Amino acid sequence: MKKLVELKWFPPIFFLIIIFILWVGSILIFKIPTYLLPSPLKIYNEIVQNFYLFAFNGFWTLIEAVAGYLFGGLFGFILGSLLAYSKFFEKGLLPYVVGATTIPIVAFAPLVIIYVGFGIASKIVIAAIVSFFPLTLYTLKGMQSSDLIHRDLFYVLAASRFKIFIKLQFYSALPYIFTAMKQTSTVAVIAAIIAEYIQADRGFGYLILQSSYVMDIPRMWSAVLFTCLLAMSFYGIVVLIERKFVWWHSSLKELKI
Amino acid sequence: MRIAKSIKVKNLKKVFDSKNGPFLALNDINIEINEGDFISIIGPSGCGKTTLMRCLCNLEDITSGTIEINGKSPNEARTDRDFGMVFQTAGLLNWRNSIENVLLPVELSGMDKNQFKDKVNELLDLVNLNGFENNYPHELSGGMQQRVSIARALILEPKILFMDEPFGSLDHITREKLNIELLNIWEKTKQTIIFITHNIREAIFLSDKIFVMSSNPGEIKEIIDLDLKRPRDEQIKKTNKFKELELMGETLLQDNINEKIS
Numbered sequence: 001m002k003k004l005v006e007l008k009w010f011p012p013i014f015f016l017i018i019i020f021i022l023w024v025g026s027i028l029i030f031k032i033p034t035y036l037l038p039s040p041l042k043i044y045n046e047i048v049q050n051f052y053l054f055a056f057n058g059f060w061t062l063i064e065a066v067a068g069y070l071f072g073g074l075f076g077f078i079l080g081s082l083l084a085y086s087k088f089f090e091k092g093l094l095p096y097v098v099g100a101t102t103i104p105i106v107a108f109a110p111l112v113i114i115y116v117g118f119g120i121a122s123k124i125v126i127a128a129i130v131s132f133f134p135l136t137l138y139t140l141k142g143m144q145s146s147d148l149i150h151r152d153l154f155y156v157l158a159a160s161r162f163k164i165f166i167k168l169q170f171y172s173a174l175p176y177i178f179t180a181m182k183q184t185s186t187v188a189v190i191a192a193i194i195a196e197y198i199q200a201d202r203g204f205g206y207l208i209l210q211s212s213y214v215m216d217i218p219r220m221w222s223a224v225l226f227t228c229l230l231a232m233s234f235y236g237i238v239v240l241i242e243r244k245f246v247w248w249h250s251s252l253k254e255l256k257i
Numbered sequence: 258m259r260i261a262k263s264i265k266v267k268n269l270k271k272v273f274d275s276k277n278g279p280f281l282a283l284n285d286i287n288i289e290i291n292e293g294d295f296i297s298i299i300g301p302s303g304c305g306k307t308t309l310m311r312c313l314c315n316l317e318d319i320t321s322g323t324i325e326i327n328g329k330s331p332n333e334a335r336t337d338r339d340f341g342m343v344f345q346t347a348g349l350l351n352w353r354n355s356i357e358n359v360l361l362p363v364e365l366s367g368m369d370k371n372q373f374k375d376k377v378n379e380l381l382d383l384v385n386l387n388g389f390e391n392n393y394p395h396e397l398s399g400g401m402q403q404r405v406s407i408a409r410a411l412i413l414e415p416k417i418l419f420m421d422e423p424f425g426s427l428d429h430i431t432r433e434k435l436n437i438e439l440l441n442i443w444e445k446t447k448q449t450i451i452f453i454t455h456n457i458r459e460a461i462f463l464s465d466k467i468f469v470m471s472s473n474p475g476e477i478k479e480i481i482d483l484d485l486k487r488p489r490d491e492q493i494k495k496t497n498k499f500k501e502l503e504l505m506g507e508t509l510l511q512d513n514i515n516e517k518i519s
Contacts, residue, residue, distance in 0.1 A: 153342070
């Protein structure tokens with residue numbers, strides 16, 4: 001038993017089984033009808049029978065989320081770097097960046113759809129907006145968080161402003177940048193779905209909304225699970241990339257107690 | 258022949274503005290250091306020895322007085338890369354291996370790092386790190402990391418080397434070993450070394466001259482000229498002369514603390 005507990009895959013699988021037992025058990029014991037909570041089997045059947053439907057809509061949500069994530073992240077990184085590079089830009093722009101982060105995306109999304117149009121582009125822009133601000137703020141914070149001893153070292157070595165930036169500040173910011181990228185990976189998926197709720201003819205948001213009109217609960221649940229799967233895989237890929245690039249940072253080492 | 262001066266400090270004063278009002282960290286410091294000398298600055302913690310070094314290498318602005326490094330201001334000497342610096346902690350960049358860390362000053366100076374390939378290996382050899390060229394800092398012990406940082410400080414062959422308690426966090430055995438290594442390096446490079454420590458034995462073993470500082474305000478209290486023979490090895494620590502010097506140094510530091518208490 002002890003060996004089983006130490007296996008890497010065992011703890012998550014263990015709790016997955018517990019959740020399934022509680023799920024199926026409560027349906028059987030309390031006689032919950034399918035139109036309130038479908039059993040895992042019903043959801044499985046729904047997915048198998050309509051796999052193309054989920055794959056098609058999932059594909060578009062994924063495209064919107066990833067494109068928005070990459071564009072928003074890239075521009076966020078560029079703006080964050082600019083703010084870190086120049087005090088003038090930081091003082092002039094940071095208050096507005098912070099202010100902009102308080103705008104709820106649900107409130108702003110309808111405007112984006114009006115400005116950008118009904119196609120996929122408006123969804124990408126909405127996913128980009130939610131990815132943009134965390135990247136800006138975390139990049140700035142990370143670049144300002146280089147160790148004092150390293151700053152002294154670069155100063156004594158008479159490093160130019162640009163070399164301090166690319167050889168010290170950029171690396172110091174990487175752990176922060178990945179923290180933001182992990183956060184926005186899931187948020188970008190949510191933003192794409194919110195955008196699809198407002199107006200769309202494809203995507204998980206569209207599918208969930210359409211199914212809700214006809215009370216197709218198994219389909220709604222399937223779409224929800226698919227969305228989770230999508231966001232989690234996206235998150236997982238970012239974690240793998242992070243391990244490749246910032247393995248040297250202490251946050252990736254296990255805490256000893 | 259007139260001996261060239263590496264460092265000249267005249268009437269140096271450093272005042273920090275703290276929340277509790279101005280704090281006089283260094284008062285009326287006057288120092289002259291000859292080229293090629295090994296100098297130690299010793300004193301109790303908080304006496305301003307690190308502040309003095311930070312002033313010398315331009316990390317702090319001075320309040321009044323003058324500092325000349327190779328006849329230039331600290332700022333000019335820094336931008337001309339006249340000196341290297343070894344900090345209390347190694348301060349290696351975690352994302353670079355030993356070779357890349359040693360090459361950092363070359364990259365920052367804008368020179369071609371390919372021309373320094375042999376030099377890097379030579380230096381890592383000198384600090385006894387063969388076989389660890391491609392290791393990253395987290396794979397090295399504290400002593401090894403400090404050795405990498407010494408190699409890093411030497412790569413551009415600076416005329417002056419500042420060392421701020423470089424072995425302070427290491428155990429006794431490693432410290433003594435690195436002291437001998439440092440002397441070996443110095444015999445070869447003949448740089449001017451300014452070495453901060455609070456360990457009197459270390460200071461006597463390494464130096465030509467020791468500046469003893471007292472605190473509140475930080476002042477040079479005494480200059481001890483050491484005429485111990487060179488090259489030195491562990492044996493010298495057993496001589497009567499060494500022991501006398503050790504006693505003298507300890508008394509000086511002790512008086513210093515007693516004065517403060519009374």
